[in-house]
Every structure is written in structure tokens, then in C-alpha cells.
Amino acid sequence: MVLDKLFAGLDVSTQSCKIVVINLKSRNTVLVDSVNYDIDLPQYKTKNGVAQNRAEGVSESDPRMWVDAVNMVFDKLKKSNVSIQQIECISVSGQQHGLVALDQNGNLSRSMSKLWNDFSTLEECQILTDKTGGPDKMIEEVGNSQRTGYTAAKIFHMVRHEPEIYSKTTILFLVHNYINWYLTGGVCVMEPGDLSGMALWNPKTQKWSEKVIHAIDAGLKAKLPDIQPSTRSIGRISSQLVSQYGFSPDCRIDAGSGDNMYGAIGTGNVVPGIVTISLGTSGTAYTFINEPYVDPSGEIASFCDSTGNFLPLLCVSNLANGYNDILKIHNISHQDFGVLAGRTPPGNEGRLLLPWYMGERTPDIPKAAPLYFGFGLDDFTPENLGRAVLEGHILNLFDGFQRMPVQVSEIRLTGGLSQSPVWCQAIADIFNSETVPVKGEGAALGAALHAAWVWTNENDKKISIGEVAEPFVSFNESLRVKPIEKNVSIYNKQKELFRSLSRRVRGMKGDDPFEIRSQMILKQ
16 A cells, blocks of 8 residues: 655744645645744743844844644654654754854854844844945845845844854854755755745845955855755755654655745745735735846845745844734733724824834835824824824835836735735725635645655656645635725825835935825725
């Protein structure tokens, strides 16, 4: 009897570690499980997966926590009804940009990893940009601007402020590369997708930037692993994990990638025209294209995807934070929020929020603060604030998205807020596109699908990623919505208002926000 082949995806995200196991032959998901760092690994004393009591702007986690979480989900897998020996390949999705440093013995040379939302490297970004010849030259070198979220400035911060740690570091990893290193027992490689977000390597030219590397340290390149394609496996699972959990010694580990690359696969975003919007701690919007795209402003990230194509991506740092806070402050549930927001009309009668509660990535303002516009003294009611938070976060995302090189055919939502009717409709109206939430765990499912795709291409037959993904990607059709024409008209004016305010508060030229607000109120 020939047993069905299974494939596993791990998503090592900011707040949790998830596992999805799929059966490619029967086209079904056989296991979904997860570990929450705060709850299941209390010894690390994290809040939302981040170590506490750090200086302002510092966001870090202990990489050993991620390894412990992987072992915990493997324990859950071992105790489940799934046959571990049938798993042919595992792929890892990791939160992007986090820096993991190892010494020559494979131990952490720096005990903590700076995360994607660490804003402590603003000075390093500016120094690197100046050394490279300014913003335009930097984009020419690496296809992206230098931002605090990216990895290059994290490395430079270590060089400048922790030279002893840097000197004993022999390997510099991203999060998913580190987990791959653990799973394989020591394979040190990177791949183009996650690597794109280091701001050291150019996704268009597919080359390291010698200028940026030397601006950090002439010896840096020796600490960076080799690059291998995203479309191949990198080795077998370690004998230790075979012995500990019962994996087959032939189980392969594929190249893995960043969570956004696998979020695209997990939402079926593998053909032009589809846009995935992820509504989580941060907010992202990205799309599949066949040719590299470099945004002259640097606001749209120039990334490779994990299939040999490209994934232009917009990321805003503020998304669920404002929403979660308003739920907590007013002691309301997700369902209550929908009712609350429904008591105020779209456009909020000219009231607007720039929702920059913490340093913002897009626009690039690490020292940002929120701005409330059009509120009278008696306007700060839960209803008005709820509508302002909802629209402010989506408008902030849209304002950057306008540069995206795509004719949108459909928006697919993933993340915690994607199952909210009020969020779905507001996104459809503001983006003026049909919108539908995707069921399941986007990045973890995308990782499992990638593992199946890579293994099949290497061991069976050539198949497209779309053929693999299509049977597994399902939608919450009850929440599929189309734009409401009246709302679209209101939001077109509100988008002008948001853009004018955003530009003016940053010292740029912009239209008169008071005039736009007057027009908006008259229109409503």
C-alpha cells in the first residue's frame, strides 16, 4: 500500500508559530495548530511576541523562543493523528527583516533579534543613505530605500554600538533562514524573496550592493550566507529531529521565504491582478508581477517572490494597534465595533484620523504621532472615533498603495480583521474593488503549498504553483462585497483629504485640507 504524501508549512510570525499539514493527493488540510509565545512560552516574558522593558523604539525577541515554539508544534504534530513519517517536505515562512546573529560555534552571538518593527536604527539609515550618495542612489543600489524595518541598518547598528558582538559573529541570518538552519542541522543559505528586504541586495539586478556593504563594513560579505533559488530544497531534516519526532530521514526542507511571499501563495495571489491585503499587527498590500518593479520614491518595496517572479509590496506599521486599543478603551467586542462604526456615515462627516500611533513605515516617519482632524470638542465619541480608526488605517494603506503597478481585479484579505464585515466593506469602497476574505492561515498554508510544489517539481513532474494552490485556497463567500457607488464617491474626496493632510504635516506641498473638508461635508 502506497501512503499519501504530506507536506508541512511553518509560519514563525511575530506573535505565534503555526503549522499546517496538507495532503496533496486528497486536496485537503489534515492539521492546523499553533503556539502563542505570550501564553505558551511565558518564560520569555513577551507581549505580542516582543520582549518588554526595552528602550523607546526598540523591538526585539529571543530567537531561542522561536526554536522552542517550533519544537512545541512538532510535539503537537507527534501527538496528533497525522503520520509524521509521511511528511515529504517542510517549508518555513518567517517574519521578514529580523536579524539573527550566530558565532562560529552556532550559538547566538547576540542574544536578541531586532524585529521588523524596531525603529532604533533611524540614524543608521540616514548615515548609510548619505554614504551611498542620497536616497536616489540608494534605490539604484538596492532597489529600495533604507528603512528602519529593513535589515541593513540593524547590522550597521551592531557594527556601531556593539562592535565586540559583531566581531565574534560569523553568520547573519533572517528569521526563516535561522529556522531552516535549525531544521537541517546547520545548512546556511538565503533565498531571493526574504533577502529582498535586507536592503543589501538588489532584486532587479540580483546582486549584492558592494557600496552599501562597504558602507557598513568591508568584512560584512563574509558573514552573509550563500544565495540559492527559492524554488528548490536546501537539504534534509536533521537526524536529531528524525530521532526526536519520527520524521522520515528523507524529509526535505525547502528554501522557505518571508511571510509576505508565502501569504501571497496562501491567498492564491500567483497571477497578475490579484492583490492580497493582510490585516494584522502591521498592514501589507502586495501583488504578483512577472517583471521587477522599483518605486522611485522607495515607498513600494521591491521584492522577489518565492516562485521566481516578483512581489511589489506596501507595508504600514500601524494597523491593528489603533483598532485593538479602541476595543480595549471602550470595552467592546469585534461585533460591537461593527455596530458602533455603523452609527456614523462613511466619510465620518469630515472627521479624519492620521493613525500614526507608533513610528510609521509608509510614509517613512519613524517619529510619527497621530493627528485628529475635523473633530469638535464634543465629537470624541466612541462612534466617531471608531469610524475614524476604521477609515484612518485603511486610508493610510491606500495612500501608499496608489503607486502599486497593478490593475486590480480582486482584493483578497487575510489576517485577524479580515473576517469583519465592516472592514471588508470599507476596504472595497476605499480601494474601489471587489473584496473577499480568505479562509485559513495564509502564510502557513502558503508554506505548505510551496513545500508540495518544490517536492513535486524535484521528484515527480513539473507543475505550476497555481495548480498546487488552487484546490486549497478557499474564501468566505458570505463576506464577499463589491464597492457601494455612493460610498466610493465619498471616499474619493476623503482620500484627497487624507493625502493633503499627510503631505502638509510632513512639510510637503499639498492641497488645502480645509477646503477639501468643506467640499466633502457639502457633498454628504
